[in-house]
Amino acid sequence: MERDRLGYALIVAAIAGLALVVAASAATAPSQEVAKENTTATLVGIQGGGLGYHDYGSVQLVDESGQRVWGIANADSYFDVTGLDNGTVMAGFMDSGYTDCGPYESPCTHTGFRILDPNATDPVVFEYSYPVRTMTNSETHDVEQLSSGEFLVSDMDHERIYTVTRNGTITWQWKASSYYDAPEDPTKTDWLHVNDVDYLGSDRFLVSVRNANQLVIVERGEGVVDVVNEDRDPDLLDKQHNPQWLAENAILVADSENDRIVELHRNGSDGEWFVAWGLQAANGLEFEWPRDADRLDNGNTLITDSRNKRVVEVTENGSVVWSTTFEYIPYEAERLPEGETVGGQVYNPAAGNVQLDSAGGIPVLTSLLSLVRAGYPIPFWVSELHLLAVLVGLGMLVGGSGLVLSDRRADEDEADANG
Missing domain, CATH: 2.130.10.10 (YVTN repeat-like/Quinoprotein amine dehydrogenase)
Incomplete structure (x- = not known):
């Protein structure tokens, strides 16, 4: 149950953090x-x-x-x-x-x-x-x-x-x-x-x-x-x-x-x-x-x-x-x-x-951002830090989802064992 709660907390934090970063950047970016x-x-x-x-x-x-x-x-x-x-x-x-x-x-x-x-x-x-x-x-x-x-x-x-x-x-x-x-x-x-x-x-x-x-x-x-x-x-x-x-x-x-x-x-x-x-x-x-x-x-x-x-x-x-x-x-x-x-x-x-x-x-992120920017019409204000936030957020989503699934499997295994 603790892993389940931690997993959901990570998922919510990732979504909220990404939304906050995107909203704040879009609101404060100067018009081009x-x-x-x-x-x-x-x-x-x-x-x-x-x-x-x-x-x-x-x-x-x-x-x-x-x-x-x-x-x-x-x-x-x-x-x-x-x-x-x-x-x-x-x-x-x-x-x-x-x-x-x-x-x-x-x-x-x-x-x-x-x-x-x-x-x-x-x-x-x-x-x-x-x-x-x-x-x-x-x-x-x-x-x-x-x-x-x-x-x-x-x-x-x-x-x-x-x-x-x-x-x-x-x-x-x-x-x-x-x-x-x-x-x-x-x-x-x-x-x-x-x-x-x-x-x-x-x-x-x-x-x-x-x-x-x-x-x-x-x-x-x-x-x-x-x-x-x-x-x-x-x-x-x-x-x-x-x-x-x-x-x-x-x-x-x-x-x-x-x-x-x-x-x-x-x-x-x-x-x-x-x-x-x-x-x-x-x-x-x-x-x-x-x-x-x-x-x-x-x-x-x-x-x-x-x-x-x-x-x-x-x-x-x-x-x-x-x-x-x-x-x-x-x-x-x-x-x-x-x-x-x-x-x-x-x-x-x-x-x-x-x-x-x-x-x-950030060299690696700069190159990756250039590739993304070239292929897709992303907003001009997206920077290496936004890309880093996305990668961290995805990591938190994957980690949180893994904890939730792991906890559910453990519950299912326990239920099967108790038959």
């Missing part, structure tokens, strides 16, 4: 929906959710209140998005189910880019794509259209950047293997993860080499002419995404694995890059795997906080002036009509090296 007057629409590429984040991809346009104006959900994943002058949208994508598979078994996955018309019955008005071995770490994350009419593309599958015409003719390429020591077949491994390219003018390109923790400047005909983070120091950059060239010697970067946004400046005396400005949280919520940051014309910064499933606009001091959330993981966002520009307001032009604390968290 912040509307702003006179904000023009924001275009967002949604990578998706589920295992590998390759389900429920979409392109969405949201207004100043965060309400969806339209959405196109016809690919497993969308990535970089760019609004074009005629109202269409250019977007990097990945999708499965193709039968044109080249060396791979059909059906297969294609990656590349599309031009989408949100007002058309069939929104795909143009597509350039090719088959890849796997949908993981082989995607086209970035594309932009040059004044020549060519498209500039980053290619994680073959670890290169290239330009291609509308009829599919590749007119120029830079292969990372010309600078980095390459494996025999880059398509068989996630080698460098070249995930972004921006044209800087004068035949120069800013390239994000994610797995090397480096940004390189490639000049057509010359190759790599400059490197940010030559020592591959993860304290400066750790698997970054979507750098924006603000000015000579100033770059804004989503420092993804460090869970922060940083503005890097180059030291005039020794040529070393350092963190001149950084941000690790917004509206009371720490960033989790941010993958895009754009310096806007108004001087604010638009941030895509991927695993928190939100896009936020912040001032230089970190105050949130606009924010909205999504059901699945966003990859990149741009404010219309300006888009992502080359050149922008520089923060702290005379500042020294800014020290930012390392991201906190």
Whole structure:
């Protein structure tokens, strides 16, 4: 009987404790929906959710209140998005189910880019794509259209950047293997993860080499002419995404694995890059795997906080002036009509090296929470401590149920013995 009472007490305590933690957290969590007057629409590429984040991809346009104006959900994943002058949208994508598979078994996955018309019955008005071995770490994350009419593309599958015409003719390429020591077949491994390219003018390109923790400047005909983070120091950059060239010697970067946004400046005396400005949280919520940051014309910064499933606009001091959330993981966002520009307001032009604390968290629980958050639309305020409370609560439920069942079996055995 004592085990029975103890078991029920554990079950009640577990349920009550979990309910109290959830209710208190939900009641005290700051809202992540912040509307702003006179904000023009924001275009967002949604990578998706589920295992590998390759389900429920979409392109969405949201207004100043965060309400969806339209959405196109016809690919497993969308990535970089760019609004074009005629109202269409250019977007990097990945999708499965193709039968044109080249060396791979059909059906297969294609990656590349599309031009989408949100007002058309069939929104795909143009597509350039090719088959890849796997949908993981082989995607086209970035594309932009040059004044020549060519498209500039980053290619994680073959670890290169290239330009291609509308009829599919590749007119120029830079292969990372010309600078980095390459494996025999880059398509068989996630080698460098070249995930972004921006044209800087004068035949120069800013390239994000994610797995090397480096940004390189490639000049057509010359190759790599400059490197940010030559020592591959993860304290400066750790698997970054979507750098924006603000000015000579100033770059804004989503420092993804460090869970922060940083503005890097180059030291005039020794040529070393350092963190001149950084941000690790917004509206009371720490960033989790941010993958895009754009310096806007108004001087604010638009941030895509991927695993928190939100896009936020912040001032230089970190105050949130606009924010909205999504059901699945966003990859990149741009404010219309300006888009992502080359050149922008520089923060702290005379500042020294800014020290930012390392991201906190409980390593095992942080990884587990990331997996859960990616696959399911859980509230933004759920943290490692909530996950720990759930695990402890489940343990108490199992333990309490075991005591109750054990006590009942003992009573049944005693009744049988007394016959």
